[in-house]
Amino acid sequence: MPRGQPPLSLPALIYEPKVRGIIFQVLLLAALVVAAWSLASNVAVNLQRQNIASGFGFLDRTAGFEISQQLIDFKPTDNYGRAFVVGLLNTLLVAGLGIVFATILGFTVGVARLSSNWIVSRLALAFVEVVRNMPPLLTLFLVYFAAIKTLPGPRQSIELPLSSFLNVRGLYMPKPQWLDGSSTIVVAFIAGIIASMLLARWARQRQVATGQQVPIFWPSLGLVLGLPLLAFMIAGQPVAFEYPALKGFNFSGGMVVQPEFIALLFGLTVYTAAFIAEIVRAGISGVPKGQKEAAAALGLSAGQSMRLVVLPQAMRIVIPPLTNQFLNLTKNSSLAVAIGYPDLVSVFAGTVLNNTNQAIECILITMGVYLVLSIVTSIGMNMFNARMALVER
Amino acid sequence: MDAGIRNRRIAITTAALLAVAAGPAMAQTKTLDTVKARGTLNCGVNTGLAGFSMPDDKGQWTGLDVDLCRAVAAAVFKDATKVKYVPLTAKERFTALQSGEVDMLSRNTTWTMSRDTSAGLSFVGVNYFDGQGFMVKKSLGLKSAKELDGATICVQTGTTTELNVTDFFRANKLNYKPVVFEKLDETVAAYNSGRCDAFTSDHSQLYSERLKSPKPDDNVVLPDVISKEPLGPAVRQGDSGWGNVVRWAHFAMVNAEELGVTSKTVDEMQASANPEIRRLLGKEGDFGKGMGLDNDWAYQIVKQVGNYGEAFDRNVGAGSRLNIARGQNALWTKGGLQYGMPIR
Numbered sequence: 001m002p003r004g005q006p007p008l009s010l011p012a013l014i015y016e017p018k019v020r021g022i023i024f025q026v027l028l029l030a031a032l033v034v035a036a037w038s039l040a041s042n043v044a045v046n047l048q049r050q051n052i053a054s055g056f057g058f059l060d061r062t063a064g065f066e067i068s069q070q071l072i073d074f075k076p077t078d079n080y081g082r083a084f085v086v087g088l089l090n091t092l093l094v095a096g097l098g099i100v101f102a103t104i105l106g107f108t109v110g111v112a113r114l115s116s117n118w119i120v121s122r123l124a125l126a127f128v129e130v131v132r133n134m135p136p137l138l139t140l141f142l143v144y145f146a147a148i149k150t151l152p153g154p155r156q157s158i159e160l161p162l163s164s165f166l167n168v169r170g171l172y173m174p175k176p177q178w179l180d181g182s183s184t185i186v187v188a189f190i191a192g193i194i195a196s197m198l199l200a201r202w203a204r205q206r207q208v209a210t211g212q213q214v215p216i217f218w219p220s221l222g223l224v225l226g227l228p229l230l231a232f233m234i235a236g237q238p239v240a241f242e243y244p245a246l247k248g249f250n251f252s253g254g255m256v257v258q259p260e261f262i263a264l265l266f267g268l269t270v271y272t273a274a275f276i277a278e279i280v281r282a283g284i285s286g287v288p289k290g291q292k293e294a295a296a297a298l299g300l301s302a303g304q305s306m307r308l309v310v311l312p313q314a315m316r317i318v319i320p321p322l323t324n325q326f327l328n329l330t331k332n333s334s335l336a337v338a339i340g341y342p343d344l345v346s347v348f349a350g351t352v353l354n355n356t357n358q359a360i361e362c363i364l365i366t367m368g369v370y371l372v373l374s375i376v377t378s379i380g381m382n383m384f385n386a387r388m389a390l391v392e393r
Numbered sequence: 394m395d396a397g398i399r400n401r402r403i404a405i406t407t408a409a410l411l412a413v414a415a416g417p418a419m420a421q422t423k424t425l426d427t428v429k430a431r432g433t434l435n436c437g438v439n440t441g442l443a444g445f446s447m448p449d450d451k452g453q454w455t456g457l458d459v460d461l462c463r464a465v466a467a468a469v470f471k472d473a474t475k476v477k478y479v480p481l482t483a484k485e486r487f488t489a490l491q492s493g494e495v496d497m498l499s500r501n502t503t504w505t506m507s508r509d510t511s512a513g514l515s516f517v518g519v520n521y522f523d524g525q526g527f528m529v530k531k532s533l534g535l536k537s538a539k540e541l542d543g544a545t546i547c548v549q550t551g552t553t554t555e556l557n558v559t560d561f562f563r564a565n566k567l568n569y570k571p572v573v574f575e576k577l578d579e580t581v582a583a584y585n586s587g588r589c590d591a592f593t594s595d596h597s598q599l600y601s602e603r604l605k606s607p608k609p610d611d612n613v614v615l616p617d618v619i620s621k622e623p624l625g626p627a628v629r630q631g632d633s634g635w636g637n638v639v640r641w642a643h644f645a646m647v648n649a650e651e652l653g654v655t656s657k658t659v660d661e662m663q664a665s666a667n668p669e670i671r672r673l674l675g676k677e678g679d680f681g682k683g684m685g686l687d688n689d690w691a692y693q694i695v696k697q698v699g700n701y702g703e704a705f706d707r708n709v710g711a712g713s714r715l716n717i718a719r720g721q722n723a724l725w726t727k728g729g730l731q732y733g734m735p736i737r
């Protein structure tokens with residue numbers, strides 16, 4: 001209510017836009033609550049009438065099944081709740097890495113699309129057109145079955161450096177065993193990261209103040225890798241390795257990256273990168289040409305002008321549709337069960353649902369998870385977007 | 394656009410679930426009346442399992458499970474062809490039945506307690522007694538499933554198979570690694586390309602998949618039977634009238650075999666003096682009426698579909714490529730478990 005006016009009477013209050021807005025919001029909310037409540041109670045009544053088990057009590061019942069990939073320990077004697085977490089972590093792992101790789105690949109291809117080198121730009125175009133026009137499920141089948149049909153069996157494994165082996169069952173690598181004193185290595189690693197961040201900040205301030213550039217890439221790399229190495233030596237090499245060895249049907253020991261995971265990650269990365277590439281190309285094309293010319297006039301190299309002048313401005317066009325692609329990648333990761341990767345949908349909306357017959361609960365929880373993941377991604381990207389927008393002069 | 398087939402599927406499943414669960418408490422409609430009014434039976438079958446339910450090269454569905462759908466249609470409509478077959482994967486089947494998309498399931502489905510008591514279904518019979526086993530590459534030279542310690546095993550989700558396999562390894566203190574797929578085709582393809590050491594499923598399905606594989610002779614089905622898999626038809630819980638129709642369609646076929654009534658002899662048998670045959674074929678008593686059908690219900694089944702022995706033989710037994718022995722599925726009079734409750 002604007003200041004200085006006399007207080008309004010009740011009928012007039014209803015015509016006050018702000019008040020009216022609030023009234024409508026409250027009414028809408030009330031309607032939603034009533035609808036949700038009647039839906040829920042109807043579901044409960046009908047489930048009982050049809051004699052379908054309901055409730056969330058099943059979450060702490062014994063699961064009784066194995067999961068092929070587990071980021072936290074999982075045994076058949078653990079409960080469904082823990083199985084849920086294992087599936088969720090598998091989803092987060094593949095979606096998180098997928099987003100990182102798809103972004104890197106997408107930006108590379110997007111920039112290559114605009115390259116003045118004819119072959120490079122045509123190759124990028126071909127990549128985009130082929131990948132973008134294939135259904136993601138088909139891409140996954142193609143990658144997965146191509147992989148497992150060509151890789152040799154465990155007994156004919158391909159030997160790789162560092163005592164690693166590749167076969168149809170996956171990539172087997174030595175597994176580090178963290179012995180006493182190994183925590184210093186982690187501490188040193190974190191210290192290295194912080195130190196290199198401080199270094200970068202100092203270098204930037206110095207450049208702003210004096211115009212002098214300090215090289216930061218190699219010193220940072222030295223800090224991030226060198227400090228842990230130093231700690232490793234000083235602490236008396238507290239890391240041992242467990243090597244994979246052929247035993248019975250298969251390799252045991254060490255760590256293994258399954259073909260399902262590699263195929264899913266690869267398929268999602270490639271598929272999403274094709275879309276990101278187009279977004280990036282559109283973003284770059286949206287930056288006025290004069291910016292590039294001005295950068296050239298200032299004596300920046302082509303690479304510098306792209307990195308320091310064009311891309312930061314293109315980002316403002318790129319981020320909103322990029323967010324969509326991140327969400328798509330996360331949702332597409334639920335195609336996992338088609339190629340045998342134990343993601344959330346496979347483990348929880350699949351095996352657990354099958355065990356418990358509690359379809360409504362399992363599907364609702366699964367949908368809730370995707371909703372939360374999407375909202376979190378969107379919020380993160382909006383914050384990033386706000387930061388990029390501030391760069392405007 | 395690329396929200397993914399899966400998300401659409403989840404959406405459909407959810408919609409179906411909500412339709413089941415959130416709809417205003419519907420009056421208990423009688424499935425039999427619905428089916429009669431519609432003029433066709435919607436029967437949920439397998440997507441393609443040789444011997445049980447599979448479309449042939451002319452697109453006609455055939456198989457032991459399909460024959461039960463046909464028997465029910467023959468009893469209700471006097472016409473075994475009035476069936477709409479709805480192919481369902483392991484994961485989809487119960488939702489399809491609960492939501493009313495199909496009137497009955499006849500899809501190599503194991504009768505288990507939790508499915509019978511907490512999934513809104515009622516099992517009404519067993520048309521094939523089966524058990525779970527393993528198929529492995531012959532070159533491994535295995536003799537028993539107990540030698541599978543440390544093996545990688547391909548399984549299809551949504552099945553009892555997926556659950557039993559853990560029990561087996563836990564009970565025998567062995568380790569294994571499951572690779573779980575949604576569809577049968579991918580499960581088998583992964584096994585065939587060496588991703589897994591073994592493929593596990595009901596024995597009947599192992600035989601069927603072995604025949605389909607590129608080199609059947611390279612694969613062997615291990616003799617171990619690790620579970621009881623009584624496969625049978627199911628209907629929605631709470632409609633016992635409809636359950637009766639499906640249950641007795643199956644018993645009619647078994648009783649016809651026991652009484653020596655076949656699709657070829659059923660017409661002359663109508664003149665039989667044997668009271669059991671007379672009751673089966675509706676010459677005496679009002680047995681059809683009691684279910685809301687005509688009294689020639691079982692005559693129509695035997696005439697159009699045949700008795701249980703004929704169906705077994707033609708689809709999975711000696712007269713088929715699968716060539717499975719009657720074994721547990723022989724009549725009780727021949728040492729098997731198939732036993733038709735008396736019609737009287």
Ligand SMILES: N[C@@H](CCC(=O)N[C@@H](CS)C(=O)NCC(=O)O)C(=O)O
Nearest residue numbers: 440482483501502503552553577594
């Ligand atoms: N009898 C078991 C297994 C039935 C089953 O679905 N078997 C799989 C093979 S393991 C199948 O027939 N899949 C065909 C499909 O889903 O299309 C059960 O009722 O859970």
